[in-house]
Amino acid sequence: MSTDSPTLWQSLVALPHNVWRSIFRNPLPSSDLGRAQTSFTNLFLHIQPVKVHRHTLRPTYTFGLGLISLFLFVILTVSGILLMFYYVPSTTQAYDRMLDLRGAVAFGVFLRNMHRWAAHGMVAVVFLHMCRVFFTGSYKPPREFNWVIGVLLFLLTMFSSFTGYLLPWDQLAFWAITVGTSIAAYAPFAGKAMRFVLLGDNAVGQEALLRFYVLHVVVLPLFVSVLVAIHFWRIRKDGGLSRPVEEDVRLQTEPVTAAAAGVPAPMVAMSGGGAVAATAPALAPVPVTGPKLVKRSYGIQGLVRGPFTKIGNVPDNTVFSWPDLLQSELLVFLLTVSIILLVSVFFNAPLEEPVNVMHPPNPAKAPWYFLGLQEMVSYSAFWGGVGIPTIEVVILLLVPYIDRKQVGVGKWFAKERLLANSLFGFFVIVNVVLMVIGTLFRGPNWEFVSPW
Amino acid sequence: MVMTKKPEPAVDAAGEDQMTRRKMLGWLTGFGLFGSAIITVFSNLLFIKPRATYGQPSRFSIGKPESFPPGSKVALEQRRVCIVREGDRLAAISTTCTHLGCIVSISDTGFACPCHGSRYDQDGNVTGGPAPKPLAWYQVMVAPNGELVVDKDSEISQGTYLTV
Numbered sequence: 377m378s379t380d381s382p383t384l385w386q387s388l389v390a391l392p393h394n395v396w397r398s399i400f401r402n403p404l405p406s407s408d409l410g411r412a413q414t415s416f417t418n419l420f421l422h423i424q425p426v427k428v429h430r431h432t433l434r435p436t437y438t439f440g441l442g443l444i445s446l447f448l449f450v451i452l453t454v455s456g457i458l459l460m461f462y463y464v465p466s467t468t469q470a471y472d473r474m475l476d477l478r479g480a481v482a483f484g485v486f487l488r489n490m491h492r493w494a495a496h497g498m499v500a501v502v503f504l505h506m507c508r509v510f511f512t513g514s515y516k517p518p519r520e521f522n523w524v525i526g527v528l529l530f531l532l533t534m535f536s537s538f539t540g541y542l543l544p545w546d547q548l549a550f551w552a553i554t555v556g557t558s559i560a561a562y563a564p565f566a567g568k569a570m571r572f573v574l575l576g577d578n579a580v581g582q583e584a585l586l587r588f589y590v591l592h593v594v595v596l597p598l599f600v601s602v603l604v605a606i607h608f609w610r611i612r613k614d615g616g617l618s619r620p621v622e623e624d625v626r627l628q629t630e631p632v633t634a635a636a637a638g639v640p641a642p643m644v645a646m647s648g649g650g651a652v653a654a655t656a657p658a659l660a661p662v663p664v665t666g667p668k669l670v671k672r673s674y675g676i677q678g679l680v681r682g683p684f685t686k687i688g689n690v691p692d693n694t695v696f697s698w699p700d701l702l703q704s705e706l707l708v709f710l711l712t713v714s715i716i717l718l719v720s721v722f723f724n725a726p727l728e729e730p731v732n733v734m735h736p737p738n739p740a741k742a743p744w745y746f747l748g749l750q751e752m753v754s755y756s757a758f759w760g761g762v763g764i765p766t767i768e769v770v771i772l773l774l775v776p777y778i779d780r781k782q783v784g785v786g787k788w789f790a791k792e793r794l795l796a797n798s799l800f801g802f803f804v805i806v807n808v809v810l811m812v813i814g815t816l817f818r819g820p821n822w823e824f825v826s827p828w
Numbered sequence: 829m830v831m832t833k834k835p836e837p838a839v840d841a842a843g844e845d846q847m848t849r850r851k852m853l854g855w856l857t858g859f860g861l862f863g864s865a866i867i868t869v870f871s872n873l874l875f876i877k878p879r880a881t882y883g884q885p886s887r888f889s890i891g892k893p894e895s896f897p898p899g900s901k902v903a904l905e906q907r908r909v910c911i912v913r914e915g916d917r918l919a920a921i922s923t924t925c926t927h928l929g930c931i932v933s934i935s936d937t938g939f940a941c942p943c944h945g946s947r948y949d950q951d952g953n954v955t956g957g958p959a960p961k962p963l964a965w966y967q968v969m970v971a972p973n974g975e976l977v978v979d980k981d982s983e984i985s986q987g988t989y990l991t992v
Contacts, residue, residue, distance in 0.1 A: 551930070555943060558928035569877075577881045579929075734905040736930045738942035754944045754958050757927055821945040 411696040421702070425612060427694040428701050431619035431786070437512070438617065440708040441505035446604065447712040448498040453597065455491040463543065465589035467582045470545035471730045485724060492725035494716050495537050499745045502533045510775075510800045513785045513793050514618035520776035522610040525603055527772045532600050534745065539592040541743055542585060546728040551740035553588070554580050559753060559761035567762075620786040623693060738820045747814030748807050754822050768803070886980040893918065893976055893992040903934055909966060909978055910934065912950075917989035920978045921952050922964040932963070939963065951986055962986060 382390070400418075405411040415426045431437065462481055463473050477484030506526060509515055515523035542553045557580065561571040576583030611617065695701070728737075742750045752760030784790025789797055819825030888907060896902055896913045903910045908931060909920045923932050923939065930943035938955070939948040947956040952963030967982040968990045976992075 551943075554930065555928045561929075573873075573877050576878050577883045578886075579883060581883050583878065583882060734931065736942050740930060740943045750944075753928065757958055757960055821940070821942060823945060 411698045414698045424697045430693050431623050432617045441508050443708045444712050445502045447709050448494045451494045455487050465586050474544045489720035489725050493719045502530050515776040516785050519614045523776045525607045529603050536596040539588040542588045547737050548728045550731040551736050552742045562758045562762045618786045739822050744815050748810035751810045751814035889975045889977050918992050919989050920966040920968050926961045927959040
């Protein structure tokens with residue numbers, strides 16, 4: 377016994393190695409088993425499946441838009457927390473604190489730029505992500521609920537950005553929020569009460585600033601984080617990223633020799649399952665239909681939907697998350713951070729005159745992503761500000777429960793989905809055109825002007 | 829794993845469900861939890877709806893009638909009202925645009941809003957733009973000390989003047 381125990385000296389010599397190994401259980405992997413273990417023994421890595429389908433990693437399929445949204449949210453969280461150290465949500469101090477960021481805080485302007493541009497970027501990228509999911513038909517069963525979560529996240533992103541807009545307490549902030557909350561007051565029945573509770577008063581003032589601050593830094597980020605967690609969890613539970621059916625069919629109808637059929641299942645040969653393998657072989661004898669065509673699908677103890685487990689010597693269309701998926705993710709992260717840093721170096725976030733309650737700027741414009749809304753509002757306050765947006769959101773939420781045909785999933789602009797894609801394309805174009813009109817073609821008194 | 833089978837609900841001779849003790853407790857628990865949730869939501873709503881506001885009071889004095897000579901239109905920008913006097917008749921018209929709450933400015937023909945181009949005539953009727961309804965008229969009273977008091981909480985019908 378005593379001969380096996382290391383001496384004190386040996387323990388000290390081995391200390392760095394032992395500390396390292398107690399934190400990271402596996403050495404850098406050199407085998408498939410090692411790669412699998414690296415994934416599922418690490419808290420952060422085990423959020424991802426051990427293996428993912430090759431189709432998932434095609435850059436031209438996803439353009440990494442969901443991932444970019446997440447990384448922008450991370451950048452926003454970090455820069456936002458840092459800005460909180462210097463910000464005071466008070467009508468007498470907020471604007472001065474903005475000026476202090478310029479003169480009295482190291483990297484103050486830079487952090488504010490990062491926060492502002494990442495916020496604008498997130499609104500745009502989340503919208504593009506929604507377009508990607510629609511045009512590839514990825515909201516179809518079993519992914520209906522994740523689409524709903526996604527729509528909610530889009531609305532929360534807009535609302536987070538909107539609440540942040542008031543905080544600098546400059547003219548832009550004050551009048552954009554005055555206009556925005558007045559739109560809310562047009563909602564039937566509870567509109568006026570909603571506006572009063574949101575502002576904490578009858579007009580935008582100290583109470584509104586405090587309320588928007590609390591919503592912006594605590595309430596909304598909390599909801600976003602929880603929904604993002606559900607969004608990611610559902611991706612795995614719904615069978616990974618969507619892909620064309622052929623990708624899986626080709627896999628299953630591969631001819632298999634009799635000898636190969638007897639080979640036991642590899643320890644971890646699944647995408648999306650985690651470490652629940654090896655129960656499948658006992659379930660059923662291999663049904664061989666047709667000349668040497670194998671059609672097999674095994675659920676993994678009913679935990680994960682869809683045919684994932686591959687038994688025997690079937691060609692594998694999956695790659696290991698470590699390193700393939702992780703490398704792609706790292707690349708997207710670096711690109712996202714680099715672009716935000718570059719933009720923040722060259723462009724300063726706007727800061728207008730301090731609030732003057734008596735003199736609205738002319739025209740008083742909301743943030744660009746609300747200018748389509750403001751353009752509609754200039755025709756009819758109720759229909760433009762409440763009626764049509766509500767109908768649009770309700771339709772977006774119901775889309776996956778209405779369009780349930782399993783065709784064209786996993787392909788950009790599939791021929792079979794011409795009608796659905798055209799309708800959604802029309803929706804996108806109309807909103808973008810309204811936004812462009814509101815941004816570039818509207819001048820004083822909201823009259824039509826030419827930008828040239 | 830051995831599952832204990834859930835006892836079938838007791839059915840008496842008449843075929844009606846009997847209230848077992850388990851069922852009764854289940855109902856009570858559900859009722860208590862659901863009720864507590866409702867009360868929690870309701871009390872939170874009450875909490876975030878302020879009872880007192882810290883902004884401007886909605887009832888305020890604007891001084892003696894003499895400070896508004898006949899034929900004048902004086903916009904009190906802080907209070908967001910315009911005091912209109914014609915002869916010995918006086919009224920307070922809101923300068924908050926009924927469209928989206930911007931401040932309307934006095935124009936040649938009445939009032940104009942800089943935000944979305946709503947236009948109003950001298951009495952606050954909509955003559956153009958997206959505004960859905962005319963500008964509000966507020967009650968004006970004479971206080972015992974002879975000063976005029978505007979009450980923004982009580983809207984009166986258009987064309988109701990105070991004779992001073």
